[in-house]
Amino acid sequence: xxxxxxxxxxxxxxxxxxxxxxxxxxxxxxxxxxxxxxxxxxxxxxxxxxxxxxxxxxxxxxxxxxxxxxxxxxxxxxxxxxxxxxxxxxxxxxxxxxxxxxxxxxxxxxxxxxxxxxxxxxxxxxxxxxxxxxxxxxxxxxxxxxxxxxxxxxxxxxxxx
Amino acid sequence: xxxxxxxxxxxxxxxxxxxxxxxxxxxxxxxxxxxxxxxxxxxxxxxxxxxxxxxxxxxxxxxxxxxxxxxxxxxxxxxxxxxxxxxxxxxxxxxxxxxxxxxxxxxxxxxxxxxxxxxxxxxxxxxxxxxxxxxxxxxxxxxxxxxxxxxxxxxxxxxxx
DNA sequence: CCTGTTTTCTTGAACGAGTCAAGATAAGGA
DNA sequence: TCCTTATCTTGACTCGTTCAAGAAAACAGG
Numbered sequence: 001x002x003x004x005x006x007x008x009x010x011x012x013x014x015x016x017x018x019x020x021x022x023x024x025x026x027x028x029x030x031x032x033x034x035x036x037x038x039x040x041x042x043x044x045x046x047x048x049x050x051x052x053x054x055x056x057x058x059x060x061x062x063x064x065x066x067x068x069x070x071x072x073x074x075x076x077x078x079x080x081x082x083x084x085x086x087x088x089x090x091x092x093x094x095x096x097x098x099x100x101x102x103x104x105x106x107x108x109x110x111x112x113x114x115x116x117x118x119x120x121x122x123x124x125x126x127x128x129x130x131x132x133x134x135x136x137x138x139x140x141x142x143x144x145x146x147x148x149x150x151x152x153x154x155x156x157x158x159x160x161x
Numbered sequence: 162x163x164x165x166x167x168x169x170x171x172x173x174x175x176x177x178x179x180x181x182x183x184x185x186x187x188x189x190x191x192x193x194x195x196x197x198x199x200x201x202x203x204x205x206x207x208x209x210x211x212x213x214x215x216x217x218x219x220x221x222x223x224x225x226x227x228x229x230x231x232x233x234x235x236x237x238x239x240x241x242x243x244x245x246x247x248x249x250x251x252x253x254x255x256x257x258x259x260x261x262x263x264x265x266x267x268x269x270x271x272x273x274x275x276x277x278x279x280x281x282x283x284x285x286x287x288x289x290x291x292x293x294x295x296x297x298x299x300x301x302x303x304x305x306x307x308x309x310x311x312x313x314x315x316x317x318x319x320x321x322x
Numbered sequence: 323c324c325t326g327t328t329t330t331c332t333t334g335a336a337c338g339a340g341t342c343a344a345g346a347t348a349a350g351g352a
Numbered sequence: 353t354c355c356t357t358a359t360c361t362t363g364a365c366t367c368g369t370t371c372a373a374g375a376a377a378a379c380a381g382g
Binding site for chain 1: 367369370371379
Binding site: 071073077104107115117118120128130131 | 192253265272275277282285293
């Protein structure tokens with residue numbers, strides 16, 4: 001599918017280069033990859049790729065609108081190719097796993113604040129925090145102490161249901 | 162008001178110390194302060210206070226449930242004393258200003274994902290992104306190019322226009 | 323197909339925010 | 353007042369990310 005990537009790059013005015021194709025390829029296989037995962041993955045096709053180059057590529061892709069950057073609190077930034085459909089995310093407090101959720105409300109901003117305090121709002125970013133299926137299992141199977149800890153602090157320090 | 166702070170600290174099992182009282186005091190005056198602001202502010206009452214101590218104090222307050230940590234993408238963590246009422250935030254893409262929004266939906270998690278993908282969700286974190294009143298004014302008054310840049314990319318995307 | 327211009331990549335250094343660890347200090351119960 | 357333990361202090365250090373300068377590669381034009 002590299003032809004498609006090349007097309008997409010040209011459409012937004014970016015040159016078609018090996019690092020960019022590699023990064024896009026990794027991103028297609030890892031829907032929510034962090035920079036490090038992308039570096040490692042892209043090196044399969046381009047062994048000399050440096051982290052700085054990947055950061056540059058990602059910035060270019062995000063600026064061009066081909067990728068989106070998400071930054072769950074307390075974790076390194078993640079990148080995804082799914083853009084323009086205003087979806088949201090589920091994040092596991094325990095392992096950091098991320099899943100997409102379609103926005104049930106509609107186009108962005110899908111929600112409106114009750115009182116905008118003079119702000120002009122263009123996007124409502126929603127992050128659902130919880131435990132993924134795997135971590136529910138391990139929390140139940142292992143020491144109860146761990147599940148308590150998770151509930152009390154979580155990734156961000158302050159899971160106040 | 163320090164009596165109240167001392168009480169609250171004791172109620173959650175924390176010792177009453179000068180650094181903690183100073184930090185609480187700053188937090189009361191700056192509803193969304195970052196660590197640096199807190200260090201600077203708290204030094205008015207306790208000049209030798211170090212950043213590490215403030216981080217320690219903040220961790221203790223957050224763990225004890227007296228404070229909450231919020232981390233808007235692309236900005237250092239902010240701390241607030243308003244806890245337990247499940248409110249959300251408005252963040253200005255241009256200057257980073259933060260305002261509180263009461264949750265219109267109810268107790269946490271105020272929203273439910275349309276498809277939880279096996280996750281057990283305990284909190285829906287909502288961040289409304291936009292422009293605060295002041296930045297709307299300056300964006301309108303200054304070069305139109307800037308307002309375009311803001312709308313296209315914002316704080317988080319690496320404005321490369 | 324070759325050439326020139328411009329983008330992009332590479333390399334290496336640097337930065338900010340936050341964390342870790344060990345010893346000194348102070349809070350609060352006995 | 354004394355003792356135990358929590359807390360603060362000091363300093364080094366990590367991680368994720370950004371900055372800068374020169375080398376390499378893309379692609380438009382001839």
